Amino acid sequence: MxxxxxxxxxxxxxxxxxxxxxxxxxxxxxxxxxxxxxxxxxxxxxxxxxxxxxxxxxxxxxxxxxxxxxxxxxxxxxxxxxxxxxxxxxxxxxxxxxxxxxxxxxxxxxxxxxxxxxxxxxxxxxxxxxxxxxxxxxxxxxxxxxxxxxxxxxxxxxxxxxxxxxLDVVKDAGLSTFVSEQKAKSDRPDLASAGIVVSGGRGMQNGENFKMLEQIADLMGAAVGASRAAVDAGFVPNDMQVGQTGKIVAPQLYIAVGISGAIQHLAGMSDSKVIVAINKDEEAPIFQVADYGLVADLFEAIPKLEEELKKA
Amino acid sequence: MKVLVAVKRVVDYNVKVRVKPDNSGVDLANVKMAMNPFCEIAVEEAVRLKEKGVVNEIVVVSIGPKACQEQIRTALALGADRGIHIETDAEIQSLQVAKLLKAVADKEQPNLVILGKQAIDSDNNQTGQMLAALAGMSQGTFASEIVIDGDKVNVTREVDGGMMTVSLTLPAVVTTDLRLNEPRYASLPNIMKAKKKPLESISPADLGVDVTPRLTIVKVEAPASRQAGIKVADVAELVNKLKNEAKVI
Missing domain, CATH: 3.40.50.620 (HUPs)
Structure with missing residues (x-):
């Protein structure tokens, strides 16, 4: 072969x-x-x-x-x-x-x-x-x-x-040309290969609040992702999407914040080694796949998490 | 300008599918079916181009059993002009779908073909690219914006790490990503009107395409299920567990 x-x-x-x-x-x-x-x-x-x-x-x-x-x-x-x-x-x-x-x-x-x-x-x-x-x-x-x-x-x-x-093979089909690109500039690791991923969902309420996740991501050397719901709501760009129609990730640690756990999101992250879910809805399906679940309001839990991580 | 849109009948995206006990596939008996969500976006984009006056005819095509005509009628209700149903009860794989669509494109001579980037059943993400290759057309995959500019189309694509805009020579194939548009719902009067729109039914043999599959499904299994873990009381306990039990931070 x-x-x-x-x-x-x-x-x-x-x-x-x-x-x-x-x-x-x-x-x-x-x-x-x-x-x-x-x-x-x-x-x-x-x-x-x-x-x-x-x-x-x-x-x-x-x-x-x-x-x-x-x-x-x-x-x-x-x-x-x-x-x-x-x-x-x-x-x-x-x-x-x-x-x-x-x-x-x-x-x-x-x-x-x-x-x-x-x-x-x-x-x-x-x-x-x-x-x-x-x-x-x-x-x-x-x-x-x-x-x-x-x-x-x-x-x-x-x-x-x-x-x-x-190789000396030059193949130009002559069908398409490059016009421009906008690459997201980030010092954080690449979402697809990061060891730790912190993702936010609809519960984040707006794009501005993703800064909270970026701060804890930076403390842990993590990448920041999002659920399709957060992308659909316009909080963050689509290249941050984790799920069936976005990126498939399998980091050592995946922290899902304000993500309910739709099938299409689970498809993108359920091979992660350790999954943490932070959600105020105790019944959210994300808790069925999480190793550690915290039922809490993320707007209280995330600042506390940042504090705890800073202590370390 | 003429647009060809391909649509696929799939399990409704809200349905949680179950694997058959004999592992031969997924149980689709009595399951709600619908138009693939990415195909809905494709239909919507074609209709918007028509509303802008860039496009004057939208032809919608679907491949599969008789029931696919429901999805074609849906597309007609959303604003497509004419339907083509390639009727077959056989399992048709991506390459064969692309060959059938190529045969339709040869006949219809569209300036633009719009498809969903992937179907939510087989999750292949292949057909548009295969059609473009077979028809010798350019391709703009995972589109988040389409702008027609004379004999070119500028497509902004969702790629790893950001967006890329390419200029394609028409005729071109474009596959839709999520953020291209938000599909509308069909109104009742339009659903009634759609019943009178032309819908032609043909067979793969009429198009001279051999649809023999190249891939065999050996078995289909349920994924290994993940066990729910524990609930922690507060953030301090969470951090403690991550450090000392899971040892991941």
Missing amino acids: SILVIAEHDNSSLKQATLSVIAAAKVIGGNIDVLVAGENVAAIAEAAAKADGVNKVMVADNAVYGHFLGENLSQLIVELAEGYTHILAAAGSTGKDTMPRVAALLDVAQISDIIRVEAPDTFVRPIYAGNAIATIKSSDSVKVITVRPTGFDPVAAEGGSASVEQ
Whole structure:
């Protein structure tokens, strides 16, 4: 078997999700190559070459890949696909955008968001917002897969010594161009890979009150998330959303504040190691999954929590 | 300008689904069904473009058993002009859905195709991208804003860490994210009017598409359930437990 892993990065650093995808590739077994496509990505290629278990890193360094447009990336990947039995990417916004396109061009199905590998042709993935877990077998010659990073412990970032090969493949589909981007600037860790996540829900009442959560997050080195209800209410931007239709997180500690615990939210965080729920409604479903529940008004509890954390 | 909107009939988002005892799938007998929420957003966006005068025809298409016509009628009541039902009782997977939609697009020649980013049953998030690839179209996935600008469309996309705006050459495929719009409810007069709007029924064979699935579902299981833990009396106890019992802070 021969596996091509598409590296996830932002042109400045290799995302940890890539190491989880390599881990999934190791479970499948066989030769593992990594494709780093982007603009000015020499350092990222070097980082990928050091990851444990990688045989070869291929680098496509060109402005046409600089904004990860799916139209261009998919053509590049299809060009490289021959000889590979599996093509894997993290189920982030780039992988989700690009991989179905790759699959369609190869005339194969795509398997989304796998959390386990049962066999080289059989994979496990959640459906219905995680209310059911499906085991799926593919009859296609090439398996095109997106991997849910929280399903696989990342391989070591150091210790590997893969060869690095420069590619001279420039694929511009000429269908789309980048206009602009607004990236949320934050010194906090990335939501998807943070060790601690503090999330707020509708109970926060407004966006201004999220500052309270930011303060306790900063004391713990945590990322700040939100429920869909908080996003729908316009309190915070959608990239903070944890849930079926947002980010899937599995931190060591997840603190849900003013979140009732709708199915679609639980789908995004119920694999967290320890869950804390703070909610004034004793009957809130979030308490059914919480290891530690505190029935309290969050506007009293959060300042107290901040005080306690400052003591430490 | 013509817009094609695809809609899917799924379990209503409020229903908590149960896995069948024989692990063959999810029990859908006597369960409330509805239009996939992301598809509702797709229909709404098409209707708003029509209200702005940018679009003059909205064609809505759905694939599945006879009952899918309910969702097509809903879309017609919301403001779509004409429906196409691709009738089949077979299980149709994303790639085959994309091939069927490509065949419809070849016939209808829309300038824009709008779909939901994912269906809340299979959670795949594939069909729009696959359709775009097969039809050689550009794609704007996870859209939170759509602005038509001559022969281009500017799509603002929800991506990891923020937003990205891309300019796409028409015809294009756009998939909707949550914040694109808030769908309206159909009014009773419009529901009555929708009954008279044209709805054509065709089969996958009419479109010349092989719908044989490539993926087999080996089994479907209920997720490992998480046990509820303990209630703590106050913040001090909580912090103490997190430090000394769970050892996570």
